[in-house]
Amino acid sequence: MATLANCAAASHLVAKEKLASLSTESTFLGLQLHGHGQNAVRMINKVSKSHAIATSIRANAVAAPVETLKPADGKKTMTKSSCIITGASSGLGLATAKALTESGEWHVVMACRDFLKAEKAAKSVGLPKGSYTVMHLDLASLESVRQFVTNFRNSGMPLDVLVCNAAVYFPTAKEPTFSAEGFELSVATNHLGHFLLARLLLEDLEKSQSKAKRLIIVGSITGNTNTLAGNIPPKANLGDLRGLSGGLNGVNASPMIDGGAFDGAKAYKDSKVCNMLTMQEFHRRYHEKTGIAFTSLYPGCIATTGLFRSHIPLFRTLFPPFQKYITKGFVSEEESGKRLAQVVSDPSLSKSGVYWSWNNDSSSFENVLSEEASNQDKAKKVWEISEKLVGLE
Numbered sequence: 119m120a121t122l123a124n125c126a127a128a129s130h131l132v133a134k135e136k137l138a139s140l141s142t143e144s145t146f147l148g149l150q151l152h153g154h155g156q157n158a159v160r161m162i163n164k165v166s167k168s169h170a171i172a173t174s175i176r177a178n179a180v181a182a183p184v185e186t187l188k189p190a191d192g193k194k195t196m197t198k199s200s201c202i203i204t205g206a207s208s209g210l211g212l213a214t215a216k217a218l219t220e221s222g223e224w225h226v227v228m229a230c231r232d233f234l235k236a237e238k239a240a241k242s243v244g245l246p247k248g249s250y251t252v253m254h255l256d257l258a259s260l261e262s263v264r265q266f267v268t269n270f271r272n273s274g275m276p277l278d279v280l281v282c283n284a285a286v287y288f289p290t291a292k293e294p295t296f297s298a299e300g301f302e303l304s305v306a307t308n309h310l311g312h313f314l315l316a317r318l319l320l321e322d323l324e325k326s327q328s329k330a331k332r333l334i335i336v337g338s339i340t341g342n343t344n345t346l347a348g349n350i351p352p353k354a355n356l357g358d359l360r361g362l363s364g365g366l367n368g369v370n371a372s373p374m375i376d377g378g379a380f381d382g383a384k385a386y387k388d389s390k391v392c393n394m395l396t397m398q399e400f401h402r403r404y405h406e407k408t409g410i411a412f413t414s415l416y417p418g419c420i421a422t423t424g425l426f427r428s429h430i431p432l433f434r435t436l437f438p439p440f441q442k443y444i445t446k447g448f449v450s451e452e453e454s455g456k457r458l459a460q461v462v463s464d465p466s467l468s469k470s471g472v473y474w475s476w477n478n479d480s481s482s483f484e485n486v487l488s489e490e491a492s493n494q495d496k497a498k499k500v501w502e503i504s505e506k507l508v509g510l511e
Contacts, residue, residue, distance in 0.1 A: 199328055200276050201462055202227040202319070204255060204312065205284025207236035210336070210417060212243060213455020214281065218462060219249035227275065229255040229266060229284075251275070257284055257311030259298040260508055267318045278328040279462050280319055282312040282335040282393070291382030294373040301507065302366040302373035304382070308389035313396055314508040324408045330468055334461055335397045337414040337473060341390035344488040354387035356496060362503050394473060394487055395497040396504075401471035402494070413467070415474040416485070417457040418449030453480065 201218060205211040206228035218224035228250055230236040236252045253269055256262040270277070285308045288295070297306035316333055323331050339347045341354040348354065356362070357376030364371020373380050375388045394414050401412040449457075460482065461467050461474055467482060475485035490496065505511045 198223055198225045198249075199278040199330075199463075200225045200227065201279040201281060202229050202270070202277060203281040203283055204229045204257065204315070206230055207232060207239045209451055210454050210458060211281075211283045212239050213451040214283070214458040214462070215240070215250060215455075216243050216245060216452075217455045217459035219245050221459075221463070222246075224249070224463070225275070226250045227270065228252045231256045231284075255315075257307045257315070258286075258303060260311070260314055261298070263311055263314045264318070267315070270319075271322070276326060277319060277322040278326045278330070279332045279334065280316060280323060281458065281462060282316060282333075283458070284308075284312075285336070285386075285389075287386045288382035289386065291380075294368055294380045294382075294385070296368065296373075299507075300365065300367045302368070302380075302385055304385040305362075305366055305375060305389045305392065308386070309392040309396070310504060310508055312393070313504045314510070316396075316400070317505075317508075317510055320404065320408075320410075323410050330411070330463070330465065331409065332411045332413065332462065332468070333397075333400060334412075334458070335393045335414045336458070337394045337397075337416050338387070338390040339416050339475075341387045341394065342416075342485075342488045342491055344486065348387075348488065352381050352384035352387070354384065354391045354490070356388055356391055356490065356500070359496075359499055359503060362500070362507075365507065391491050392500055392504075394491045395493070395500050397473075398471060398487075398492065398494075399497040399501045402497075405470045411468050411470040413461055413470065413472050413474060415458065415461050417454040418476055457482070 201224055203211050203215055203226055206215045206226065207230040211228075215226045215228060219226055226245075226249065228236045228240065230252065231254070233252055233254050240250055240252065251273070253266060253273075254262070255266040286304055288304060295303040297303050297310075299306070301310060312335065316335075320333075323333060339345055340350075342348040343353055343355075355376055357378070359375060360377035361372040362375045364377075366373050366375070368380070372378060374385060375392070378384075397412050397414040400410075404410060405412060457476055457480070467474060469484070473485045473487050474482055476482050
Protein backbone atom coordinates (compact mmCIF):
# COMPACT_ATOMS: atom_id res chain seq x y z
CA MET A 119 0.00 0.00 0.00
CA ALA A 120 2.87 2.38 0.67
CA THR A 121 3.91 2.43 -2.96
CA LEU A 122 0.35 3.13 -4.04
CA ALA A 123 0.19 5.94 -1.52
CA ASN A 124 3.36 7.43 -3.01
CA CYS A 125 1.68 7.36 -6.40
CA ALA A 126 -1.14 9.61 -5.23
CA ALA A 127 1.17 11.77 -3.12
CA ALA A 128 3.49 12.50 -6.01
CA SER A 129 0.67 13.81 -8.17
CA HIS A 130 -0.21 16.45 -5.56
CA LEU A 131 3.36 17.69 -5.20
CA VAL A 132 3.64 18.72 -8.82
CA ALA A 133 2.99 22.27 -10.09
CA LYS A 134 -0.53 23.40 -10.96
CA GLU A 135 -2.06 21.90 -14.08
CA LYS A 136 -4.27 23.54 -16.64
CA LEU A 137 -7.86 22.46 -16.97
CA ALA A 138 -8.39 20.74 -20.28
CA SER A 139 -11.66 21.56 -21.98
CA LEU A 140 -13.87 18.75 -23.17
CA SER A 141 -15.26 18.84 -26.65
CA THR A 142 -18.95 18.14 -27.13
CA GLU A 143 -19.86 15.87 -30.01
CA SER A 144 -22.64 16.89 -32.31
CA THR A 145 -25.62 14.70 -33.10
CA PHE A 146 -25.66 12.54 -36.24
CA LEU A 147 -28.39 13.44 -38.69
CA GLY A 148 -29.27 10.43 -40.82
CA LEU A 149 -31.03 10.35 -44.17
CA GLN A 150 -33.62 7.73 -45.04
CA LEU A 151 -34.29 6.55 -48.60
CA HIS A 152 -38.05 6.21 -49.09
CA GLY A 153 -38.03 5.26 -52.79
CA HIS A 154 -35.98 3.17 -55.16
CA GLY A 155 -35.83 5.58 -58.12
CA GLN A 156 -32.54 6.42 -59.75
CA ASN A 157 -32.79 10.10 -58.82
CA ALA A 158 -33.13 9.25 -55.16
CA VAL A 159 -30.17 6.92 -55.39
CA ARG A 160 -28.01 9.59 -57.04
CA MET A 161 -28.98 12.12 -54.38
CA ILE A 162 -28.08 9.81 -51.52
CA ASN A 163 -24.80 8.82 -53.14
CA LYS A 164 -23.87 12.46 -53.61
CA VAL A 165 -24.65 13.36 -50.02
CA SER A 166 -22.87 10.27 -48.76
CA LYS A 167 -19.66 11.12 -50.59
CA SER A 168 -19.59 14.73 -49.38
CA HIS A 169 -20.15 13.71 -45.76
CA ALA A 170 -18.26 10.42 -45.62
CA ILE A 171 -15.75 11.55 -43.04
CA ALA A 172 -18.13 13.61 -40.92
CA THR A 173 -20.73 10.90 -40.53
CA SER A 174 -18.13 8.38 -39.42
CA ILE A 175 -17.45 10.29 -36.21
CA ARG A 176 -20.90 11.61 -35.34
CA ALA A 177 -22.63 10.84 -32.11
CA ASN A 178 -24.59 7.78 -33.18
CA ALA A 179 -22.00 6.27 -35.51
CA VAL A 180 -21.48 2.56 -34.96
CA ALA A 181 -18.85 0.29 -36.50
CA ALA A 182 -20.74 -2.91 -37.26
CA PRO A 183 -18.94 -6.06 -36.19
CA VAL A 184 -17.99 -8.58 -38.82
CA GLU A 185 -19.69 -11.46 -37.04
CA THR A 186 -23.38 -12.21 -37.48
CA LEU A 187 -24.74 -11.25 -34.10
CA LYS A 188 -28.44 -12.02 -34.42
CA PRO A 189 -30.07 -13.94 -37.27
CA ALA A 190 -33.63 -13.53 -38.52
CA ASP A 191 -35.03 -16.18 -36.23
CA GLY A 192 -33.71 -14.29 -33.20
CA LYS A 193 -31.43 -17.08 -32.00
CA LYS A 194 -28.03 -16.15 -30.65
CA THR A 195 -25.15 -17.23 -32.93
CA MET A 196 -22.26 -15.35 -31.34
CA THR A 197 -20.10 -17.83 -29.46
CA LYS A 198 -17.94 -15.16 -27.86
CA SER A 199 -18.90 -13.40 -24.65
CA SER A 200 -19.76 -9.71 -25.03
CA CYS A 201 -18.39 -6.89 -22.87
CA ILE A 202 -19.01 -3.13 -22.92
CA ILE A 203 -16.09 -1.00 -21.73
CA THR A 204 -16.55 2.75 -21.30
CA GLY A 205 -13.55 4.92 -22.09
CA ALA A 206 -11.90 2.18 -24.13
CA SER A 207 -10.06 4.47 -26.55
CA SER A 208 -6.99 4.85 -24.30
CA GLY A 209 -5.29 3.82 -21.08
CA LEU A 210 -6.83 1.16 -18.87
CA GLY A 211 -9.91 0.71 -21.05
CA LEU A 212 -7.94 0.14 -24.26
CA ALA A 213 -5.47 -2.19 -22.54
CA THR A 214 -8.38 -4.22 -21.16
CA ALA A 215 -10.03 -4.41 -24.59
CA LYS A 216 -6.75 -5.70 -26.02
CA ALA A 217 -6.33 -8.34 -23.31
CA LEU A 218 -9.90 -9.59 -23.75
CA THR A 219 -10.04 -9.64 -27.55
CA GLU A 220 -6.65 -11.33 -27.88
CA SER A 221 -7.98 -14.23 -25.81
CA GLY A 222 -10.31 -15.00 -28.69
CA GLU A 223 -13.20 -15.43 -26.26
CA TRP A 224 -14.55 -11.88 -26.11
CA HIS A 225 -16.24 -9.33 -28.34
CA VAL A 226 -15.71 -5.83 -26.87
CA VAL A 227 -17.97 -2.84 -27.37
CA MET A 228 -15.76 0.25 -27.07
CA ALA A 229 -18.13 2.88 -25.65
CA CYS A 230 -16.31 6.16 -26.28
CA ARG A 231 -16.93 9.88 -26.64
CA ASP A 232 -14.64 10.20 -29.68
CA PHE A 233 -15.58 7.64 -32.33
CA LEU A 234 -12.65 8.29 -34.65
CA LYS A 235 -10.11 8.23 -31.80
CA ALA A 236 -11.44 4.86 -30.67
CA GLU A 237 -11.23 3.38 -34.18
CA LYS A 238 -7.64 4.59 -34.56
CA ALA A 239 -6.73 3.31 -31.10
CA ALA A 240 -8.18 -0.13 -31.84
CA LYS A 241 -6.15 -0.40 -35.01
CA SER A 242 -2.99 0.99 -33.40
CA VAL A 243 -2.89 -1.77 -30.76
CA GLY A 244 -3.92 -4.45 -33.22
CA LEU A 245 -7.32 -5.47 -31.94
CA PRO A 246 -8.30 -8.50 -34.07
CA LYS A 247 -10.68 -7.74 -36.92
CA GLY A 248 -14.26 -8.47 -35.98
CA SER A 249 -13.47 -8.61 -32.27
CA TYR A 250 -14.76 -5.15 -31.37
CA THR A 251 -17.47 -2.61 -32.10
CA VAL A 252 -17.12 1.14 -31.53
CA MET A 253 -20.22 2.96 -30.31
CA HIS A 254 -20.58 6.58 -29.28
CA LEU A 255 -21.14 7.39 -25.60
CA ASP A 256 -20.70 10.74 -23.84
CA LEU A 257 -21.18 10.07 -20.14
CA ALA A 258 -21.48 13.79 -19.46
CA SER A 259 -24.81 13.77 -21.31
CA LEU A 260 -27.69 11.74 -19.94
CA GLU A 261 -29.35 11.90 -23.35
CA SER A 262 -26.23 10.37 -24.90
CA VAL A 263 -26.33 7.58 -22.32
CA ARG A 264 -29.92 6.78 -23.23
CA GLN A 265 -29.14 6.90 -26.95
CA PHE A 266 -26.22 4.54 -26.44
CA VAL A 267 -28.47 2.00 -24.73
CA THR A 268 -30.93 2.23 -27.64
CA ASN A 269 -28.13 1.80 -30.20
CA PHE A 270 -26.69 -1.16 -28.32
CA ARG A 271 -30.02 -2.93 -28.13
CA ASN A 272 -30.65 -2.26 -31.81
CA SER A 273 -27.35 -3.98 -32.62
CA GLY A 274 -28.77 -7.29 -31.43
CA MET A 275 -25.71 -8.06 -29.34
CA PRO A 276 -26.04 -9.79 -25.97
CA LEU A 277 -24.42 -8.29 -22.88
CA ASP A 278 -22.44 -10.42 -20.47
CA VAL A 279 -20.24 -7.84 -18.72
CA LEU A 280 -20.41 -4.06 -18.31
CA VAL A 281 -17.23 -2.23 -17.28
CA CYS A 282 -17.69 1.35 -16.04
CA ASN A 283 -14.16 2.66 -16.55
CA ALA A 284 -14.18 6.14 -18.13
CA ALA A 285 -13.35 9.12 -15.93
CA VAL A 286 -12.34 12.78 -16.01
CA TYR A 287 -9.99 14.39 -13.49
CA PHE A 288 -9.31 18.09 -12.85
CA PRO A 289 -7.13 18.14 -9.71
CA THR A 290 -6.10 21.81 -9.79
CA ALA A 291 -9.13 23.41 -11.44
CA LYS A 292 -10.08 26.73 -9.84
CA GLU A 293 -13.62 26.79 -11.21
CA PRO A 294 -16.06 23.96 -11.92
CA THR A 295 -17.08 22.81 -15.39
CA PHE A 296 -20.61 21.55 -15.92
CA SER A 297 -22.27 18.75 -17.87
CA ALA A 298 -25.06 19.07 -20.44
CA GLU A 299 -27.62 18.82 -17.63
CA GLY A 300 -25.80 21.32 -15.41
CA PHE A 301 -24.05 18.96 -12.98
CA GLU A 302 -20.41 19.40 -11.91
CA LEU A 303 -18.51 17.56 -14.61
CA SER A 304 -16.41 15.12 -12.54
CA VAL A 305 -19.40 13.70 -10.67
CA ALA A 306 -21.63 13.91 -13.76
CA THR A 307 -19.23 11.83 -15.84
CA ASN A 308 -17.64 9.50 -13.33
CA HIS A 309 -20.74 8.75 -11.25
CA LEU A 310 -24.09 9.94 -12.64
CA GLY A 311 -23.44 8.91 -16.25
CA HIS A 312 -22.28 5.48 -15.18
CA PHE A 313 -25.13 5.15 -12.68
CA LEU A 314 -27.72 5.72 -15.42
CA LEU A 315 -25.90 3.46 -17.86
CA ALA A 316 -25.68 0.61 -15.36
CA ARG A 317 -29.31 0.96 -14.30
CA LEU A 318 -30.57 0.93 -17.89
CA LEU A 319 -28.41 -2.03 -18.93
CA LEU A 320 -29.20 -4.08 -15.85
CA GLU A 321 -32.03 -5.90 -17.62
CA ASP A 322 -29.69 -6.72 -20.52
CA LEU A 323 -27.16 -8.21 -18.12
CA GLU A 324 -29.88 -10.17 -16.40
CA LYS A 325 -30.81 -11.78 -19.73
CA SER A 326 -27.24 -12.95 -20.30
CA GLN A 327 -26.84 -16.69 -20.73
CA SER A 328 -23.34 -16.49 -19.26
CA LYS A 329 -22.66 -18.04 -15.88
CA ALA A 330 -20.29 -15.17 -15.16
CA LYS A 331 -22.31 -12.04 -15.90
CA ARG A 332 -20.76 -9.06 -14.16
CA LEU A 333 -21.02 -5.32 -13.62
CA ILE A 334 -17.66 -3.75 -12.77
CA ILE A 335 -16.96 -0.18 -11.63
CA VAL A 336 -13.38 1.07 -11.52
CA GLY A 337 -12.61 2.65 -8.14
CA SER A 338 -9.57 4.49 -6.80
CA ILE A 339 -7.30 4.32 -3.78
CA THR A 340 -7.50 8.13 -3.56
CA GLY A 341 -11.12 7.91 -2.41
CA ASN A 342 -10.35 5.32 0.25
CA THR A 343 -9.43 7.21 3.43
CA ASN A 344 -8.23 4.10 5.27
CA THR A 345 -5.00 4.31 3.23
CA LEU A 346 -2.11 6.77 3.24
CA ALA A 347 -2.96 7.82 -0.30
CA GLY A 348 -6.56 8.48 0.68
CA ASN A 349 -5.45 10.78 3.49
CA ILE A 350 -3.58 13.21 1.25
CA PRO A 351 -5.56 16.48 1.27
CA PRO A 352 -8.11 17.18 0.03
CA LYS A 353 -9.65 14.00 1.40
CA ALA A 354 -12.80 12.46 -0.02
CA ASN A 355 -15.84 13.31 2.10
CA LEU A 356 -19.46 13.26 0.95
CA GLY A 357 -20.73 14.95 4.11
CA ASP A 358 -24.51 14.98 4.35
CA LEU A 359 -24.85 14.99 0.52
CA ARG A 360 -26.47 18.43 0.52
CA GLY A 361 -24.67 19.45 -2.69
CA LEU A 362 -25.71 16.27 -4.48
CA SER A 363 -29.28 16.75 -3.29
CA GLY A 364 -29.23 20.28 -4.70
CA GLY A 365 -28.06 19.19 -8.14
CA LEU A 366 -24.37 20.22 -8.03
CA ASN A 367 -25.18 23.17 -10.30
CA GLY A 368 -23.18 25.91 -8.59
CA VAL A 369 -26.17 28.27 -8.72
CA ASN A 370 -28.68 27.35 -6.03
CA ALA A 371 -26.50 24.52 -4.76
CA SER A 372 -22.80 23.87 -4.31
CA PRO A 373 -21.05 22.05 -7.18
CA MET A 374 -19.54 19.74 -4.54
CA ILE A 375 -21.33 16.71 -3.10
CA ASP A 376 -20.73 17.79 0.50
CA GLY A 377 -21.94 21.34 -0.19
CA GLY A 378 -18.49 22.91 0.24
CA ALA A 379 -16.36 25.17 -1.95
CA PHE A 380 -15.26 23.73 -5.28
CA ASP A 381 -12.08 21.67 -5.34
CA GLY A 382 -11.27 19.75 -8.51
CA ALA A 383 -9.16 17.08 -6.83
CA LYS A 384 -11.78 16.43 -4.16
CA ALA A 385 -14.57 16.29 -6.75
CA TYR A 386 -12.77 13.40 -8.45
CA LYS A 387 -12.17 11.56 -5.16
CA ASP A 388 -15.79 12.08 -4.09
CA SER A 389 -17.00 10.66 -7.42
CA LYS A 390 -14.90 7.56 -6.80
CA VAL A 391 -16.47 7.09 -3.37
CA CYS A 392 -19.84 7.25 -5.13
CA ASN A 393 -18.66 4.60 -7.58
CA MET A 394 -17.73 2.23 -4.77
CA LEU A 395 -20.92 2.92 -2.82
CA THR A 396 -22.95 2.33 -5.99
CA MET A 397 -21.27 -1.03 -6.58
CA GLN A 398 -22.18 -2.19 -3.09
CA GLU A 399 -25.76 -0.97 -3.38
CA PHE A 400 -26.13 -2.85 -6.67
CA HIS A 401 -24.83 -5.93 -4.88
CA ARG A 402 -27.33 -5.60 -2.01
CA ARG A 403 -30.30 -4.89 -4.25
CA TYR A 404 -29.73 -7.19 -7.21
CA HIS A 405 -27.11 -9.90 -6.73
CA GLU A 406 -29.28 -12.59 -5.18
CA LYS A 407 -32.19 -12.24 -7.59
CA THR A 408 -30.18 -11.72 -10.79
CA GLY A 409 -26.99 -13.72 -10.24
CA ILE A 410 -24.96 -10.78 -11.52
CA ALA A 411 -21.63 -10.22 -9.75
CA PHE A 412 -21.11 -6.55 -8.84
CA THR A 413 -17.49 -5.62 -8.15
CA SER A 414 -15.08 -2.71 -8.03
CA LEU A 415 -11.31 -2.54 -8.30
CA TYR A 416 -8.19 -0.42 -8.11
CA PRO A 417 -5.68 -1.82 -10.64
CA GLY A 418 -2.66 0.10 -9.30
CA CYS A 419 -0.82 3.31 -10.14
CA ILE A 420 -0.87 3.66 -13.93
CA ALA A 421 1.71 6.45 -14.20
CA THR A 422 1.24 6.81 -17.95
CA THR A 423 -2.53 7.09 -17.89
CA GLY A 424 -4.32 9.73 -19.95
CA LEU A 425 -5.93 10.87 -16.71
CA PHE A 426 -2.78 12.99 -16.28
CA ARG A 427 -2.99 14.51 -19.77
CA SER A 428 -3.61 18.02 -18.43
CA HIS A 429 -0.51 18.05 -16.25
CA ILE A 430 2.46 20.22 -17.11
CA PRO A 431 5.02 18.57 -19.45
CA LEU A 432 7.58 18.21 -16.65
CA PHE A 433 5.16 16.11 -14.61
CA ARG A 434 4.31 13.86 -17.55
CA THR A 435 8.04 13.36 -18.17
CA LEU A 436 9.17 12.67 -14.62
CA PHE A 437 6.22 10.87 -13.04
CA PRO A 438 6.59 7.48 -14.80
CA PRO A 439 10.32 7.02 -14.02
CA PHE A 440 9.68 8.31 -10.47
CA GLN A 441 7.13 5.55 -9.92
CA LYS A 442 9.21 2.93 -11.71
CA TYR A 443 12.59 3.51 -10.05
CA ILE A 444 11.92 5.39 -6.80
CA THR A 445 8.63 4.19 -5.34
CA LYS A 446 8.53 0.89 -7.28
CA GLY A 447 4.78 1.41 -7.55
CA PHE A 448 4.69 1.68 -11.34
CA VAL A 449 2.01 -0.38 -13.11
CA SER A 450 2.02 -0.35 -16.90
CA GLU A 451 -1.14 0.11 -18.92
CA GLU A 452 -0.67 -3.42 -20.25
CA GLU A 453 -0.46 -4.90 -16.75
CA SER A 454 -3.42 -2.89 -15.48
CA GLY A 455 -5.44 -4.03 -18.50
CA LYS A 456 -4.67 -7.64 -17.68
CA ARG A 457 -5.81 -7.06 -14.11
CA LEU A 458 -9.13 -5.58 -15.15
CA ALA A 459 -9.53 -8.38 -17.71
CA GLN A 460 -9.12 -10.80 -14.80
CA VAL A 461 -12.05 -9.18 -13.00
CA VAL A 462 -14.05 -9.46 -16.22
CA SER A 463 -13.36 -13.11 -16.98
CA ASP A 464 -11.45 -15.01 -14.30
CA PRO A 465 -13.67 -17.53 -12.46
CA SER A 466 -11.63 -17.00 -9.27
CA LEU A 467 -12.64 -13.31 -9.22
CA SER A 468 -16.37 -13.86 -9.58
CA LYS A 469 -17.36 -13.01 -6.00
CA SER A 470 -19.91 -10.21 -5.79
CA GLY A 471 -19.61 -7.14 -3.57
CA VAL A 472 -15.79 -7.16 -3.61
CA TYR A 473 -13.29 -4.31 -4.04
CA TRP A 474 -10.32 -5.97 -5.77
CA SER A 475 -6.70 -4.87 -5.45
CA TRP A 476 -3.28 -6.31 -6.33
CA ASN A 477 -0.02 -6.56 -4.43
CA ASN A 478 3.46 -5.96 -5.85
CA ASP A 479 3.58 -9.55 -7.07
CA SER A 480 0.45 -8.91 -9.17
CA SER A 481 -1.60 -11.22 -6.98
CA SER A 482 -5.22 -10.16 -6.49
CA PHE A 483 -6.86 -9.87 -3.08
CA GLU A 484 -10.09 -8.58 -1.53
CA ASN A 485 -9.32 -5.11 -0.23
CA VAL A 486 -11.07 -3.28 2.60
CA LEU A 487 -13.01 -0.11 1.88
CA SER A 488 -12.98 2.91 4.17
CA GLU A 489 -15.79 3.54 6.63
CA GLU A 490 -17.45 6.08 4.35
CA ALA A 491 -16.97 4.07 1.14
CA SER A 492 -18.71 1.10 2.79
CA ASN A 493 -21.46 2.97 4.65
CA GLN A 494 -24.77 1.27 3.80
CA ASP A 495 -26.96 4.21 4.81
CA LYS A 496 -24.91 6.61 2.71
CA ALA A 497 -24.94 4.18 -0.23
CA LYS A 498 -28.73 4.03 -0.08
CA LYS A 499 -29.00 7.81 0.04
CA VAL A 500 -26.55 8.32 -2.84
CA TRP A 501 -28.59 5.81 -4.86
CA GLU A 502 -31.91 7.52 -4.17
CA ILE A 503 -30.64 11.04 -4.90
CA SER A 504 -28.90 9.84 -8.06
CA GLU A 505 -32.15 8.27 -9.27
CA LYS A 506 -33.82 11.68 -9.06
CA LEU A 507 -30.98 13.50 -10.78
CA VAL A 508 -30.87 11.14 -13.77
CA GLY A 509 -34.65 10.90 -14.09
CA LEU A 510 -35.22 7.33 -12.91
CA GLU A 511 -37.43 8.15 -9.93
